[in-house]
Amino acid sequence: MKIDPEDNRASLRRKWGVPLGVATGVAALSVAAVAVFSGVGDAKPLLASPAGNPAGTGSPSPSPSTPSTPHGSKSAGAGSSPSSAPEAPAPDAFSITSSRTTPIDAGTVAKILSSCLGADASRYHAVVAVRTPIASPDWDGVVVAVNSADQYVQCESKGDKGNSPDSPPTFINNRLWGTGRTIEYFDSVSQPDGKGQHLMLGAGHYASGIAKITISYGDDPKEYPARMAGGAFVYAAAVSPGTPKPDPHYSGPNPYVHAYNAAGKEIYSQKKDPQFVDES
Template identity: 65%
Template sequence: MKIGPQDNGASLRRRWGVPLGVATGVTAVSVAAVVALGGRGDAGPSVAGPAHGGGTPAGSTSAPSPSTSSSHGGASAESGFTITDATTTPIDAGTVTGILSSCLGPDASQYQPVLAVRTPLASADWDGVVVAVNSADQYVQCQSKGDRGSSPDSPPTFINDRLWGTGRVIEYFDSMMQPAGEGKYLVLGAGHYSSEVSKVTVSFGDDPKQYPARMAGGAFVYGAALSPDTPPGPRYMGPSPYVHAYDASGKEIYNQAEDPKFAGEQ
């Protein structure tokens, strides 16, 4: 499903909904920098004391975008969950090359990776994500499985058509969740940030705990292992992720839960 710039206000819901917005505009960094540094910022804690979310749902279960409930989409009554790990680790340069080549085909040579990380656990289809940018400052996101890459977008580079909204500091690439074994789910997402952002974090559902995202080259990536506190139903949607952005002074300058862009869908 391809969505053009005119649809940039579409739901931010994960990949079973629609693709998320994307922006253009920063300089790429080298493969060596990606591999050596793994992106700017902490990848997220190896959670010794897991974060818990849940509680009483907020009432409305029809909107598939952020709300204060841990259960969304009208398809799940389960509200409790535990984030067991939010640690991502760098992918080596040779593997990144293979991921982009298999994901982008002949277009791969036009892109340089800015972020390439493995997620805390693997699902049947994914175990990481690579974000890359071309000379026109256009981005692409490829999910990885071993040394192979794929994208739910068609073509994989279609997110390049998504443009910044006026005055925005955060824009979104793809965000998604997939089962990763009995009672476990992989949550991953990515996006773009403007120059005034110094730190990006993500929280889940109504739990206030925030986990640092990987950041490099104007892009951010997060990944987390999630377990429902009770056995989920067949259409379990999980908690919505909320992205937060901070400036150099530590002031929060963006909170996805308060983003007017999605206010009509809450």
């Protein structure tokens, strides 16, 4: 599920739940919650360029879904027969047109945290701060910061203004861990850019022993490196929906987190995590 913190629109494409220890007393807090996605499968890592972005990003990466079953037409007493109309792609076909992020300068980061955290901003220092590959009406970047108690906050940005969908902003800490407590999931959001694409962005925390984190989308096995620093990771992507055009509630493909150790071995895959398996 991906939740737009501005108007609380949600795409209930997967079942999810907040652990009982977290759910108690949460009703009065922000309804913008961590994104939890499901699925099965395996994937191979895509090597990052020295800048931390996948080689070749910025050019379309077609990601067709499983073709839909051809439509049939019925005539009286003749059963069904294939239609002569061309086969339409599955509604969730998409392509990642870019996953390239760029750093936000220190002065702007300070303004983003100040508007996001108010008087508490001075207690935090940013560990990851990037502009997204495209801008939506509400977001064009994300900043993850941490305080001396190792509590993280995630602030989405628009220009030099920041906001957090969580109340308090530290609500993301220990809210949801993947199986094995290797990856902790913060907020993940999606919003159309008004020009035919969708901006997807998210963040999280990783445990020690992880050297690389990548993100795959939907059924496409290609993986895109996330930005990592200070125990936090951030990812962002520009998604171009396929045809036919998605419904008004389309929120993009499900992102899946993959984690690798220093030897290049995958030690965590959200696609294989039992608590994210699709039960619908």
